[in-house]
Structure formats: structure tokens, C-alpha cells
Amino acid sequence: MDSIDNTAAAAKQMRKKPIKKQRVFLYAFLIFYLILSLFPVLWMGITSFKEHQEIYTVPPTWVPEKPTLRNYVESLRDRPFGVYVVNSLYVALSVVALSVVCGVLGGYGLARFSFRGSRAVFGAILSSRLVPPIALVVPFNLIMIKFGLIDRLESLIVTYAFFILPFIVWVMKGFFEAIPQDLYDAARVDGASKFKTFLFVLLPITRPGIFAGAILAFLSSWNEFLFALTLTRKNAMTVPIGIVRYFDEYIDWGLIAGSTVIAIIPAIVFILFFQRYIVSGITAGAVKS
Amino acid sequence: MATVHTGAAAIEKQSFFTRLNASFDKYFEAISVFPTIFIILLVILVPTILVVYQGFYTKDIILRIMKFVGMGNYVRALSGVDVDFYRYLGHTMLYVVLATTVGLALCILIAVLLNSRIKFRGVFVACFLLPWMVPPVTAAIMWKWMLNDSYGVLNYLLVVTGFLDRMFPFFSHSLSAWIWLIWVDIWYNSPFFIIILFAGLQRIPDDIIDAATIDGAGRWHFFTHVTIPYIKPEIQICLILRTIFVLRNFDFVYVFTRGGPVDSTEVLATYIYKVSMHFLKQGYGSAMSVIMLVMCALFTVFYLLTVKAEVEA
Structure with missing residues (x-):
């Protein structure tokens, strides 16, 4: 026993022995990558508060000399960017509602209910995720024209919900499978119906997964570009399309910077509040399979 | 009653x-x-x-009818009648291979560093997540702004630090356009893979680390003989997901380079978009979409078979 303790202690000591040079390199590299990760967003933020002339000065100024909100005001008031923001919010929130309800139910069903071919169904759901979106652009376009849904927000909602649904089903299935059978049995013995068990016992436990799914559904719809580009013309344009339009029509970098910062706000809000859920949600789902 | x-x-x-x-x-x-x-x-x-x-039809724009052409569209793409198809396929492959290997190597390095008992780990993870959350379109535009050849801050910094002797128009040369295109892809997609790999690394039990330390394993030896085998499942997941992400990538190429200069960064996804939406050859675009679909499916099946063979062996 003594010798084991000794070796363990020795190992601990060896592990803790600081190697100064490598430590410095380690932190230097991590901080370098940290700067790389944050700098583009930071720089867009700085640019968005600059006056028009200051944006185009070389060498660039690191802090806006006369901070101004002009770029934001102009983007939201004088240009139709506010409409795009409302459109994007409406689409993203609808997608969250639709895909989370369907996805949670689907994940539960696939985890609890094994019928002949249930594995095949799950495989089919997952593999639908492998279809490259560009391959569906032409048929989606034709179908939406046929049903008169082109340039309508509904077409985007259906499309995005479909693209995020397999992922939510996958994550939720992992969560439901991790719940011990005893819990189901206990609730059943107490006389709860399956629906009640699902609603009041299982859902609270799987909350991290639901949050992760909801966040990903929101962000993926907020960020989506390809289908927004092909399925909208004028009325149903979303934020990414709006920014690229600015970029194409009049390269006013102040305006672009302001709009970009508006487009990034949800991401930052989510990072600040839900980082815990995202990490645990994704890793739980990923490790299971 | x-x-x-x-x-x-x-x-x-x-x-x-x-x-x-x-x-x-x-x-x-x-x-x-x-x-x-x-x-x-x-x-x-x-x-x-x-x-x-x-994919079996072609649209006659003058007569406004669909004409059946059988395998015509497929033959056009695959037999090399449309020389561009194979060129853009080559671009796509180059893009996939480089972005996947370089990106994955970087992600593994960062995940390992994150796992090595550092301070402020939570802060680092939260900040590393950010690129993945911003819309891809804005990511491309931000980098494009920083690389602008007249006012770009990154271009300016490269000149100041002596890497360049003057502001360089990165998007007018195919090599530099490619480098930055691949870099933006890596920058944007890394967070997701860093998290998956990092979660895998945390599974390595402490006593194995202790045992290896006592056996006097060097860092590199430890990395190749303990770390890599342990996180192999995660590496495989990352490999397949990354390949598929890059293969289907449209946003970056469309916004960042528009396939330019000329068409030296055009990939299949943007080509299909151009053919079906701008040239209105929806039949040909559909045929190429099917080819791409089959490629993705083949890749997945091939990958799954490899994994299965490994598990059984």
C-alpha cells in the first residue's frame, strides 16, 4: 500500500513540476488564437462607431475619435435593415418552436419505442442531414414557386426546420436514452399516463438538451444564407441577405459594419447566457454515438 | 327508462x-x-x-417546354464536355483536403493545450466559441474588410510587421485568395471541433496519465500513443463532419471571393448555384446536384465501412 501511495505521490509531483518555457509557449499560443478568434468581431465593432472619413484612414485608428451611432441609425432608419431584422427574428423563433416540439417528441419516440425498422428510420433521419443543401436549391425553388410560397417567410421556416430537425432528434435521443428505466417505471406505478410522465418527469431532466437544440435552431436559422438567397426576392429578405445586398450595391463599410454588429448580437447574447448548455448538450449527443 | x-x-x-x-x-x-x-x-x-x-430534362427557354434528354446532362458533366466541371471538382477536392487536414491538426493542438491544466479555461472556451456563432456571411465580410487592399487593418499590420512591403490585393491572386478562403473556413468551423475533441480528451483517466509519466513517456510519445488512440472516435466524427461541411460550403466562397479571381476559387456548390440560378439551366444544375449527392453518400458509406472494418479487426 505504501509503495503505491508513494508512486502516486511521485507521479503527482512529476505532473505538477512546472516547465516554465513550455508554459509560456502554451499561454502565448492560446492567447494568440484567442485574439484571432475575437479580433474580427471586435474590429467590426470599432469600425461601426467611426465617422465616415475615419473609416478610410491609413494607418487605421484603434479607438474611434468621435464615436457615433450614425451607422446604426442610418442602417435601421434610412435603409430597410430593420425589416430584415424583424423578418429574421420571426423566422428564427418560429423555427425554434416548430423544430423543438417535433424534435423532442421524435427523440423521445425513437429512444423509447423500438419497432421493426426503427433503427432504419433513425438512420434515415440522420442521413437526411448529409444531403448537401445546394442539391436541394433547385427543387425547393420549383416547389415554392408552385405553391406560391416564394418570397414568403413560411417557405424559409419549413426549410430551416427541416435542416435542424435531425440534429435535435439526435441530441434528444441521446438524452432520453440516458434516463434510467426505473424513472419511467416509478412514474408509471404512480399512475401517471405516458404523456404526463413525458411532460412532468422527463422534460425537466432533459432541459440542457432542449436548450442546446433551441439555441442551435435559432442560430442556424438566423445565420442561414443559401436558401434565403434563392427563396426570397424582396419582401422576405433576412439579415444575411440584407448585409450582402449592402455589400453588393454600395460598398459603404460603415453601414456594413453597423449591420454586421446587429447580426452578431444574438450570437453574443447566447454565448454569454447559455455557453454551459451548448457545451454539455453537444458533447452529450456527440459522445453517445 | x-x-x-x-x-x-x-x-x-x-x-x-x-x-x-x-x-x-x-x-x-x-x-x-x-x-x-x-x-x-x-x-x-x-x-x-x-x-x-x-436531371433528365433540359429546359427549352424559347419554346418554354421541358425536353427529355435522358442521361444527356450527366454525360455532359462526367464525360468532360463541360471542361469546367472537372476543374471545379478539383477545386472542391483541394478545398476539402486542405481545410480538413490543416483545420483538424489545429483543433487537436488547441484541444490538447486546453486540456493541460491551464488557468481561465472557461474564458478560453467561451471566447473560442465565438467565431462559430456569428453568421458565416458576416464572418466572410469581416475578414474581407480586414484584408482590404486600401484600408484593411490586417493588411496594414502585415506591412508594419514587415511580412509585406506594401498593401497587397489578396483577392487578385489565386494563391492568396485560396489561402485566405481556407483560413476563413478553418477560423469559422474550428470551435465546434475543438469542443468535441476537448470533451474526448477529458475522458482520458488520470491514472493512465500517471502511469505514462512514471514510465517516463515523453510528451510526443504520450501524444501519439495515449492521446490520439483515446480520442480516435472523436477524431473520426470530426473528420467526417468537416469533410461534409467543406464539401457543401457555399457561403464563404460566394461572399468571400465570388469564385474569383476569374474562376480560380469556384467550387461545385457555387457552380451549381450559378448554372441553375443565373444561367437558368436547371436540368444541368440538377444533374450536378445528384452527382454531388452521390459523392456525399459514397463518402459516408466508404467512411462507415472503414470504421466497421476497424472495429471488427
């Missing part, structure tokens, strides 16, 4: 609802799967059939 009658009806009625309730309870799992399957079937099956169907 009458009261008895209504009573019986009530019982019957009640029993109907009870029965309905009971069967709802009995089949709850099956009912719960239904909406998902319905949406996915509706949204995947119909378009897929339609795209395969479209």
Missing part, C-alpha cells in the same frame, strides 16, 4: 373517450415520432425525387 337510456349512452360515450385516452397512452411513442418523420419525408422525399427527375 329514459334515464337509464341516457346513462347507458353516457357510459358508452365515456368509454369512447377512455378508450381514446387509453390508446393515446398506448401508442404515445409512435404518435410522438410521427411529426418528425412526416416533416422529414415531406421535405426530403419530394425534392429529392424532383431533383432526380429534373
Whole structure:
């Protein structure tokens, strides 16, 4: 026993022995990558508060000399960017509602209910995720024209919900499978119906997964570009399309910077509040399979 | 008599609802799967059939009719009649291979560093996540702004630090356009893979680390003989997901380079978009979409078979 303790202690000591040079390199590299990760967003933020002339000065100024909100005001008031923001919010929130309800139910069903071919169904759901979106652009376009849904927000909602649904089903299935059978049995013995068990016992436990799914559904719809580009013309344009339009029509970098910062706000809000859920949600789902 | 009658009806009625309730309870799992399957079937099956169907036709713009051409569209792409197809396929492959290998190596390095008992780990992870959250379109635009050849801050910094002797128009040269295109892809997609790999690394038990340390394993030896085998499942997941992400990538190429200069960064995804939406050759675009679909499927099957063979061996 003594010798084991000794070796363990020795190992601990060896592990803790600081190697100064490598430590410095380690932190230097991590901080370098940290700067790389944050700098583009930071720089867009700085640019968005600059006056028009200051944006185009070389060498660039690191802090806006006369901070101004002009770029934001102009983007939201004088240009139709506010409409795009409302459109994007409406689409993203609808997608969250639709895909989370369907996805949670689907994940539960696939985890609890094994019928002949249930594995095949799950495989089919997952593999639908492998279809490259560009391959569906032409048929989606034709179908939406046929049903008169082109340039309508509904077409985007259906499309995005479909693209995020397999992922939510996958994550939720992992969560439901991790719940011990005893819990189901206990609730059943107490006389709860399956629906009640699902609603009041299982859902609270799987909350991290639901949050992760909801966040990903929101962000993926907020960020989506390809289908927004092909399925909208004028009325149903979303934020990414709006920014690229600015970029194409009049390269006013102040305006672009302001709009970009508006487009990034949800991401930052989510990072600040839900980082815990995202990490645990994704890793739980990923490790299971 | 009458009261008895209504009573019986009530019982019957009640029993109907009870029965309905009971069967709802009995089949709850099956009912719960239904909406998902319905949406996915509706949204995947119909378009897929339609795209395969479209691939056999070509649109006569003057007569406004669809003309059946059989395998014509496929032959056009695969036999090299359309020389661009193989060139853009080559670009796509180059993009996939470089972005996947370089990106994955970087992600593994960062995940290992994050796992090596550092301070402020939470802060680092939160900040590393950010690129993945911003819309891809804005990511491309931000980098494009920083690399601008007249006012770009990054261009300026490269000049100041002596890497360049003057502001360089990165998007006018195919090599530099490629480098930055691949870099933006890596920058944007890394967070997701760093998290998956980092979660895998945390599974390595402490006593194995201790044992290796006592055995006097060097860092590199430890990395190749303990770390890599341990996180192999995660590396495989990352490899397949990354390949598919890059293969289907449209946003970066479209916004960042528009396939330029000329067409030296054009990839299949943007080419399909251009052919079907700008040149209005939806038949040909559909045929190429099907080819791409088959490529993705083949890659996945090949990958799964490799994994299976490894597991059985």
C-alpha cells in the first residue's frame, strides 16, 4: 500500500513540476488564437462607431475619435435593415418552436419505442442531414414557386426546420436514452399516463438538451444564407441577405459594419447566457454515438 | 327508462373517450415520432425525387417546354464536355483536403493545450466559441474588410510587421485568395471541433496519465500513443463532419471571393448555384446536384465501412 501511495505521490509531483518555457509557449499560443478568434468581431465593432472619413484612414485608428451611432441609425432608419431584422427574428423563433416540439417528441419516440425498422428510420433521419443543401436549391425553388410560397417567410421556416430537425432528434435521443428505466417505471406505478410522465418527469431532466437544440435552431436559422438567397426576392429578405445586398450595391463599410454588429448580437447574447448548455448538450449527443 | 337510456349512452360515450385516452397512452411513442418523420419525408422525399427527375430534362427557354434528354446532362458533366466541371471538382477536392487536414491538426493542438491544466479555461472556451456563432456571411465580410487592399487593418499590420512591403490585393491572386478562403473556413468551423475533441480528451483517466509519466513517456510519445488512440472516435466524427461541411460550403466562397479571381476559387456548390440560378439551366444544375449527392453518400458509406472494418479487426 505504501509503495503505491508513494508512486502516486511521485507521479503527482512529476505532473505538477512546472516547465516554465513550455508554459509560456502554451499561454502565448492560446492567447494568440484567442485574439484571432475575437479580433474580427471586435474590429467590426470599432469600425461601426467611426465617422465616415475615419473609416478610410491609413494607418487605421484603434479607438474611434468621435464615436457615433450614425451607422446604426442610418442602417435601421434610412435603409430597410430593420425589416430584415424583424423578418429574421420571426423566422428564427418560429423555427425554434416548430423544430423543438417535433424534435423532442421524435427523440423521445425513437429512444423509447423500438419497432421493426426503427433503427432504419433513425438512420434515415440522420442521413437526411448529409444531403448537401445546394442539391436541394433547385427543387425547393420549383416547389415554392408552385405553391406560391416564394418570397414568403413560411417557405424559409419549413426549410430551416427541416435542416435542424435531425440534429435535435439526435441530441434528444441521446438524452432520453440516458434516463434510467426505473424513472419511467416509478412514474408509471404512480399512475401517471405516458404523456404526463413525458411532460412532468422527463422534460425537466432533459432541459440542457432542449436548450442546446433551441439555441442551435435559432442560430442556424438566423445565420442561414443559401436558401434565403434563392427563396426570397424582396419582401422576405433576412439579415444575411440584407448585409450582402449592402455589400453588393454600395460598398459603404460603415453601414456594413453597423449591420454586421446587429447580426452578431444574438450570437453574443447566447454565448454569454447559455455557453454551459451548448457545451454539455453537444458533447452529450456527440459522445453517445 | 329514459334515464337509464341516457346513462347507458353516457357510459358508452365515456368509454369512447377512455378508450381514446387509453390508446393515446398506448401508442404515445409512435404518435410522438410521427411529426418528425412526416416533416422529414415531406421535405426530403419530394425534392429529392424532383431533383432526380429534373436531371433528365433540359429546359427549352424559347419554346418554354421541358425536353427529355435522358442521361444527356450527366454525360455532359462526367464525360468532360463541360471542361469546367472537372476543374471545379478539383477545386472542391483541394478545398476539402486542405481545410480538413490543416483545420483538424489545429483543433487537436488547441484541444490538447486546453486540456493541460491551464488557468481561465472557461474564458478560453467561451471566447473560442465565438467565431462559430456569428453568421458565416458576416464572418466572410469581416475578414474581407480586414484584408482590404486600401484600408484593411490586417493588411496594414502585415506591412508594419514587415511580412509585406506594401498593401497587397489578396483577392487578385489565386494563391492568396485560396489561402485566405481556407483560413476563413478553418477560423469559422474550428470551435465546434475543438469542443468535441476537448470533451474526448477529458475522458482520458488520470491514472493512465500517471502511469505514462512514471514510465517516463515523453510528451510526443504520450501524444501519439495515449492521446490520439483515446480520442480516435472523436477524431473520426470530426473528420467526417468537416469533410461534409467543406464539401457543401457555399457561403464563404460566394461572399468571400465570388469564385474569383476569374474562376480560380469556384467550387461545385457555387457552380451549381450559378448554372441553375443565373444561367437558368436547371436540368444541368440538377444533374450536378445528384452527382454531388452521390459523392456525399459514397463518402459516408466508404467512411462507415472503414470504421466497421476497424472495429471488427
